Amino acid sequence: MIYINVSKKLSGVVENMELNVKIELKKGEFLAVTGESGSGKTTLLRIIAGLEKAKGRIKVGNEIWQDDKKFLPPQKREIGYVFQDFALFPNMNVLQNLLYVKKDIDFAMYLLKLSGIENLKDRFPNTLSGGQKQRVALCRALMRKPKILLLDEPFSALDEKRREDLQEKLYLFHKKFDLTTIMVTHSSNEIYKLADNMLELKYGKQIKYGDAKKLLINSKTSEKFSIKGKIIDIIKVDIINIAVISVGNNIVECVISQNEAKNLKIGESVLLSTKAFHPNIKVINENTSC
Amino acid sequence: MIYINVSKKLSGVVENMELNVKIELKKGEFLAVTGESGSGKTTLLRIIAGLEKAKGRIKVGNEIWQDDKKFLPPQKREIGYVFQDFALFPNMNVLQNLLYVKKDIDFAMYLLKLSGIENLKDRFPNTLSGGQKQRVALCRALMRKPKILLLDEPFSALDEKRREDLQEKLYLFHKKFDLTTIMVTHSSNEIYKLADNMLELKYGKQIKYGDAKKLLINSKTSEKFSIKGKIIDIIKVDIINIAVISVGNNIVECVISQNEAKNLKIGESVLLSTKAFHPNIKVINENTSC
Amino acid sequence: ASANLTYVMPEIIKAFNEKYPNIKVNFITSSSGKLTAQILREAPYDIFLSANLKYPEFLYSKGIGVFPPAIYAKGKICLFSIKHKNLSLKNLKTYSSIAISKPKTTPYGKAALESFKKAGIYPQIKDKLIYAETVAAVLSYIKNGADVGIISKSLIYSKNIKNLGKFYYKDINTSFYHPINQGVLLLSKKNEAKKFYNFLLSQKAKKILKKYGYDIKNK
Amino acid sequence: MIDFTPFILSLKLAVIVTIILLIIGIPYAWYLSSTKSKIKPFLETITALPIVLPPSVLGFYLLVFLSPDSFIGGIFYKLFNIKLVFSFPGLVVASSIYSFPFMIQPIQSGFESLNKNIIEASFLSGKGKLTTLFKVILPNIKPALLTAIVITFAHTIGEFGVVLMVGGSIPGKTEVASVAIYDYVENLDYHSAHIYSAILLIISFLVLFIVYFINHRQRRKYDIY
Amino acid sequence: MIDFTPFILSLKLAVIVTIILLIIGIPYAWYLSSTKSKIKPFLETITALPIVLPPSVLGFYLLVFLSPDSFIGGIFYKLFNIKLVFSFPGLVVASSIYSFPFMIQPIQSGFESLNKNIIEASFLSGKGKLTTLFKVILPNIKPALLTAIVITFAHTIGEFGVVLMVGGSIPGKTEVASVAIYDYVENLDYHSAHIYSAILLIISFLVLFIVYFINHRQRRKYDIY
């Protein structure tokens, strides 16, 4: 069990903001942290890692990492950390960055391969693209098979395909090595797929905390199939009106009535649902899709 | 009109990668550039900005920015640029970062307000969170009302709400000042909402180029309502089977038959559609939704 | 002027000014080698007083100077210590460190070395020698660790030597070393310079020089 | 009575030399830091060499090269009617040559560790090279710049081998404080030497302390710690 | 015949002083760069002060403080039976004191412009302070480190005021090359002075060139340009 109960004054967008977090993680748990920009997510991770001092207590298993008297330095906390800005060592090439953490070349190569960057192993960080750096940072954090893995938006610079791919691999990794993982992310999709619990911060306060799936699923029991979307366009083709609705990364066209066309406005959030009891589900081939 | 026809050798994940781009933009056009990590998106923007040399020609209006003989330095190209890693001036506070570009304090405050960071105006970049830095970088790029606006994943570090908000504001800005905008993004949602045209790169080659909406809409005419999603879970509740499907940032629960439950696998991409001719569209109140 | 003259010069200038109140004399000390190099590049000096004849002669051989170098005094050397009383050349071998100024570049050091050789003690004390940049530095050495040293006699008369506290000294017989001829070279044809030059070679100046421990016999 | 002329001369010399070297040093260090040319290590070595020679020896050679009979000194003499030996301008030239590496090297190392993308950001803000230099580059290599200025300044104050040789310690013209103190020590006038040293140290202490103190406050403001 | 002993002594002195100052300088510069304490500007100023005094005068004071009768010199003499004046160890101590600021200041400025998050990343890789220092911090402030080493090295080779005063230029023991060359100039033996200067310059050139050349190649490798 990991107990975290910390508070720290922040200078935020509002006056006198204070970060106040009290959470408990089971060993092997996957916690997602979300919340708007500047709400204190990175600061929370840094406090857990021991990079920033804060009031309060952190206890991991039977070991106290910090309380009034004690403060375990970062290098003594068995943590893997992916920084929001990567923080790769500029003087080492990609492979050396990984080996610095642990001299296990097979495992390093395995991780690089997993992330699709094994060809970059001899390159120095300055020559990598944003997404490539981010993947190196992720691999480096995994090298230790750390007790606690802290990830600060680890996929933000990646394209969707690579992101989904790495999400899955991260999940398997998390399971296989029984890690306790805390990940900052802005994507509820990611949270649902990966997290057991989620924590949402706002101005440093925890406004939601609990089972990720329960907090996320916003379907109503009466409607078996209902999705939140946003109208991004209303097009008139001949005599029919088509609403173009964005649902996540999908763009859906939907025929609507003249009346509806009048009432609906571009930019409005809408709930898409269907009266049919049984939506079709059809497996698609990745390659044919856009 | 802006003609860009450039090529440059890159050291990528594959051997001897070469960036080859030939595009044409109309004044006021919004072009989205997408493609997997390391495919050359940032490099393309840097070439257009004059930060990197490349073979080929760039012509903006009647002015040649670069060809065999000429090379206009970056400071002479009227460009606004949001760097993937922000590149804020550490020695200036937020407001000074903006005023450095142009001494127009009203406009600077207007932009900061628009981005929700007017309270941070006196802070120095080192004290900002990732998303806050990104917003400052965006504001700074807009200060000049540049001829060409180059955005390298300008919203990647932002939460969804803020992101949608800024997407809209960027769009209005783009229209109002008749900017020509090139934006790198990984979100097709963003592309649909903002872009006129899109360009997809793969290993430096342009594999898709054309009207954004046409390239994106993947609905078939026969099915008025069909969405691509991914099965992230299959749950048994009592005797019914529920497939949990992620569609963008939506998590949808869908009752499926025993048979379907057997054939569908977690992780599979699926196409959700309905036999009903008329899906319901209901306006939702932002505040009540998750 | 060469450094060893620092103490006597003010008095000579004072006496000179009694006679010629309107001529202001600026006097600059530095090592003879430096001054020689500078005078070669037309340094704005009028008179060059050196601790030996070598430097003025070198300059004169390069065509600098109004008259051939003249000897205005001869320097003397003495043993000096603040720790040990019974100073003599013979006793030197019983001390562990002996400071002298550099034989290569300073006439007093050269004379010191000559007297060691003449006294036949050089082999025994060779490894105990510490070389100072100037005679003034010899005093610093003696103050900070060296047992004994050899300095110019004129230093004993300088008012600043009292800063060292109690000290002992013993002349070295002038027969032990070649005379240390102090040469002067008139550099400019200015009238004032000539007057000072003549004054320096006058009896009055010699009296003062003698008071400061210089040997002024047989010009 | 304490004669303050040597101190004023020293300060004047140090300030002028520091300013001249800043003006020459910044573009030169920039060139060194940004060139990929093969001759770079060669230039770097040449730049460091003046320090290797003992100051008086360097002073000797400078005396030879700057005297009106010589090529360089001759040019100055004929064109501007400036004698570069035994004069204050000569001290400035000689000190500048000797202190050159102390200014170049820290600035160059500052440039080399500067994050290049803020320079690009400045260009893209439509600013030319000069604005970028003064508003973006220099403020962001402040620690290095400070080191360069302090070392050059302090070193010029303290140097006397070169100065003595080329300048000839003419009171009121080339007799700087370091030379004056040296003379007192040579004359066994330890009392005056102590006083002059103390004054020199106090003045230098004040100058440097003010510089460091302002820097300290600014760094706090930027929250660079 | 050319006597190479002074050159060997000079090189030995410069190498030893550089190493000692590296060892002392790195932790001290680190402290200075990371402290937020109010006394920081005070310490920085004190650090720079030794350069302000003319070398011979500093040498004079050092002679006073290091002599066996004095407090510090006495401690060394009694505890280790080392005489700090007129001996090679004395030269080392004196040169180290004089060259101290040349080592500290560039390193400190390097530390100050280092991106702190790679240090954090190293700690989070489970590495202690020492490993972090040698594998992450120092390699990433290489330009500054190089500046510090080169300036200290070159300056120790060229310095002779302090060395002469404290060492007493005993041939084979404390007569370093700079002193030897100085003597030739003093003695009007310009021919020998030229030869010795040339040798000193050539040796120094080679040492520095090798250092810069290796650095140049490495920077190319990391693609830091």
Ligand SMILES: Nc1ncnc2c1ncn2[C@@H]1O[C@H](COP(=O)(O)OP(=O)(O)OP(=O)(O)O)[C@@H](O)[C@H]1O
């Ligand atoms: N300085 C450099 N030296 C050598 N190769 C480089 C350099 N910068 C980028 N590259 C390589 O060029 C390719 C294209 O890089 P670029 O930054 O344009 O990618 P990108 O499309 O922006 O990727 P991402 O989405 O990850 O930011 C990458 O494979 C990268 O490794």
Ligand SMILES: Nc1ncnc2c1ncn2[C@@H]1O[C@H](COP(=O)(O)OP(=O)(O)OP(=O)(O)O)[C@@H](O)[C@H]1O
């Ligand atoms: N060094 C600092 N000094 C002062 N305030 C800081 C510092 N670092 C962060 N802050 C402030 O603390 C608040 C929380 O920052 P934090 O980096 O934890 O946000 P975040 O939730 O990670 O945001 P983002 O999603 O934008 O990365 C922000 O308002 C930020 O401005």
Ligand SMILES: [Mg+2]
């Ligand atoms: Mg953050």
Ligand SMILES: [Mg+2]
């Ligand atoms: Mg990129």
